[in-house]
Amino acid sequence: MKAKTADKIATGFIYAISGIVALILFAMLSFILVRGVPHLSWHFLTSPARAFEAGGGVGVQLFNSFYLLILAMVISFPIALGAAIYLNEYAKKNYFTAIVRTAIEILSSLPSVVVGLFGFLLFVVQFKLGFSILSGAIALTLFNLPLLTRSIETSLAQIPDLQREAGSALGLSRWETVLHVILPAAVPSIVTGVVLSAGRVFGEAAALIYTAGQSAPALNFGDWNPFNISSPLNPMRPAETLAVHIWKINSEGIMPDVNAVSAGASAVLIIVVLLFNFSARKLGMKLYKKLTSS
Amino acid sequence: MDNITKKLMQRSESTRKDTIGRAISMTALILIAIVVVSIFVFVLSRGLSTFYKDGVNVKYFLFGTTWNPSVTDPATKKPYIGALPMILGSFLVTFLSAIVATPFAIGTALFMTEIAQKRGAKIMQPIVELLVGIPSVVYGFIGLTVVVPVIRTIAGGSGFGILSGTIVLFVMILPTITSMTVDTLKSVPRHYRESALAIGATRWQMIYKVVLRAATPGILTAIVFGMARAFGEALAVQMVIGNAALMPHSLTTPASTLTSVLTMGIGNTVMGSLQNDVLWTLAMILLIMSLVFNLIVRAIGRRGAMK
Numbered sequence: 001m002k003a004k005t006a007d008k009i010a011t012g013f014i015y016a017i018s019g020i021v022a023l024i025l026f027a028m029l030s031f032i033l034v035r036g037v038p039h040l041s042w043h044f045l046t047s048p049a050r051a052f053e054a055g056g057g058v059g060v061q062l063f064n065s066f067y068l069l070i071l072a073m074v075i076s077f078p079i080a081l082g083a084a085i086y087l088n089e090y091a092k093k094n095y096f097t098a099i100v101r102t103a104i105e106i107l108s109s110l111p112s113v114v115v116g117l118f119g120f121l122l123f124v125v126q127f128k129l130g131f132s133i134l135s136g137a138i139a140l141t142l143f144n145l146p147l148l149t150r151s152i153e154t155s156l157a158q159i160p161d162l163q164r165e166a167g168s169a170l171g172l173s174r175w176e177t178v179l180h181v182i183l184p185a186a187v188p189s190i191v192t193g194v195v196l197s198a199g200r201v202f203g204e205a206a207a208l209i210y211t212a213g214q215s216a217p218a219l220n221f222g223d224w225n226p227f228n229i230s231s232p233l234n235p236m237r238p239a240e241t242l243a244v245h246i247w248k249i250n251s252e253g254i255m256p257d258v259n260a261v262s263a264g265a266s267a268v269l270i271i272v273v274l275l276f277n278f279s280a281r282k283l284g285m286k287l288y289k290k291l292t293s294s
Numbered sequence: 295m296d297n298i299t300k301k302l303m304q305r306s307e308s309t310r311k312d313t314i315g316r317a318i319s320m321t322a323l324i325l326i327a328i329v330v331v332s333i334f335v336f337v338l339s340r341g342l343s344t345f346y347k348d349g350v351n352v353k354y355f356l357f358g359t360t361w362n363p364s365v366t367d368p369a370t371k372k373p374y375i376g377a378l379p380m381i382l383g384s385f386l387v388t389f390l391s392a393i394v395a396t397p398f399a400i401g402t403a404l405f406m407t408e409i410a411q412k413r414g415a416k417i418m419q420p421i422v423e424l425l426v427g428i429p430s431v432v433y434g435f436i437g438l439t440v441v442v443p444v445i446r447t448i449a450g451g452s453g454f455g456i457l458s459g460t461i462v463l464f465v466m467i468l469p470t471i472t473s474m475t476v477d478t479l480k481s482v483p484r485h486y487r488e489s490a491l492a493i494g495a496t497r498w499q500m501i502y503k504v505v506l507r508a509a510t511p512g513i514l515t516a517i518v519f520g521m522a523r524a525f526g527e528a529l530a531v532q533m534v535i536g537n538a539a540l541m542p543h544s545l546t547t548p549a550s551t552l553t554s555v556l557t558m559g560i561g562n563t564v565m566g567s568l569q570n571d572v573l574w575t576l577a578m579i580l581l582i583m584s585l586v587f588n589l590i591v592r593a594i595g596r597r598g599a600m601k
Binding site for chain 2: 003004006007010011013014015017018020021022024025028029031032035078079080081082083085086087089090099100103104105106107109110111112113114115117118120121122125142145146149171172173174175176178179199200202203204205206209210214243244246247250251259262263266269270273274276277
């Protein structure tokens with residue numbers, strides 16, 4: 001039976017290919033964790049980086065990453081939410097909608113380095129914001145907007161039309177239905193989408209090297225006045241993030257322990273991104289259980 | 295009576311809120327559209343100034359083979375700004391990584407949808423999602439510490455080059471192609487499979503002769519998306535490709551891509567100088583290529599929908 005042999009061979013092949021893919025992931029994860037985790041310590045996570053000598057940490061970079069992430073999320077979430085609500089609830093099938101949808105699609109497929117360069121051109125140079133957290137946060141927003149909009153729109157679209165009809169039947173306007181019926185029902189999957197996109201934003205570097213800059217000035221963690229230059233909260237200071245730091249020291253780092261630092265930093269980055277990925281689903285499910293009667 | 299008429303004629307509170315809400319959400323949408331337009335306007339205006347302001351010949355720029363913008367060619371009195379090495383480098387890593395990744399992606403997707411629906415999806419789904427989630431600098435770091443030394447020992451030379459870039463990009467675009475292929479395979483109607491099996495086809499015959507044929511437009515779309523990602527990927531490639539703006543003669547000698555030259559160069563040149571303008575022109579090429587990939591996806595979608 002020739003066909004049966006071919007079937008067996010093909011099945012074996014497909015099994016082998018899937019096995020290889022799984023192996024690649026496990027090899028990469030274990031490589032990063034085995035190489036990086038031994039370097040992790042409280043000192044490594046909290047002390048500032050050193051340019052010329054061993055023993056530096058990634059404290060400032062880690063803080064910058066989270067600060068930029070929060071700022072970028074604060075800016076991009078309302079815009080994405082509004083756009084998604086319009087696209088899913090109001091938009092008619094017309095020329096305008098088609099163009100805007102195309103625009104969002106194009107934005108989502110733009111290379112992040114181009115988004116970063118645009119941020120550099122407009123915010124860093126034109127608006128004279130300089131290499132700053134603010135420029136970086138806006139660049140990350142541009143990078144994040146199309147994906148977040150699409151994920152929120154999908155969440156809204158999953159709510160059955162029955163809910164909208166029920167809202168209308170109660171005499172609610174469309175906006176009130178969205179606000180009081182659709183959004184609460186969509187919260188779990190919106191949260192999942194937001195946390196997943198946070199993981200992506202956290203690891204992004206190409207959009208940041210020319211917007212948030214590649215230097216991390218020392219911070220005074222006792223000073224929380226956002227207008228002071230050494231305050232961690234100052235949005236106008238340059239801020240190298242963890243991902244940018246990994247890139248930077250691998251391209252031109254000259255400290256003697258560059259391998260150890262980048263292995264440790266990669267491990268931190270991976271662990272945070274994995275945490276985001278795992279918690280996204282957990283959080284969504286938990287919220288779903290809490291918010292619905294099921 | 296008058297009061298009721300007034301109430302009926304007036305716009306209700308709900309309607310007013312609805313108008314406001316609609317306006318707010320529309321503003322957000324228009325904001326995104328404005329961003330997209332301004333990205334194009336800004337990058338195109340800077341990128342085209344190489345040709346308008348500095349009077350560079352388009353053909354000379356696209357097909358010149360020497361890249362060294364800060365040095366002037368004594369023969370022609372023009373700087374060396376042939377971008378072909380980078381353009382070629384970008385296309386080479388893109389096509390090679392897509393060629394390597396496609397069989398793996400299709401195999402994994404078939405495993406998840408046709409061979410082991412329950413178990414396969416349970417094991418491979420998280421793996422694909424984790425691969426998507428790994429940041430590109432981490433891919434670059436692994437490439438630098440694993441792939442480059444391995445290639446150095448096998449092929450000699452420095453280990454940096456197109457081959458290293460291809461391997462790193464292969465792993466990066468694999469999950470993109472896989473997850474989109476899974477979606478298309480899932481959308482192939484169940485009765486296609488049942489009909490094939492009912493007339494005595496083996497599972498592989500069913501997959502090869504029916505499912506894959508029906509899913510071809512979708513799989514092509516997935517591959518083009520993967521290629522778009524590979525073409526635009528900057529840092530991971532920049533870390534392993536060697537960053538030598540030379541015509542790629544072999545897969546294992548240092549080369550460069552559009553993105554790698556951009557990330558290295560923009561910070562070291564003065565705004566408005568020729569050296570800076572030509573970099574913006576490279577960014578413009580990236581932008582146009584990402585548009586072209588979009589158009590290809592659309593064309594495939596239209597062709598696939600027509601049958």
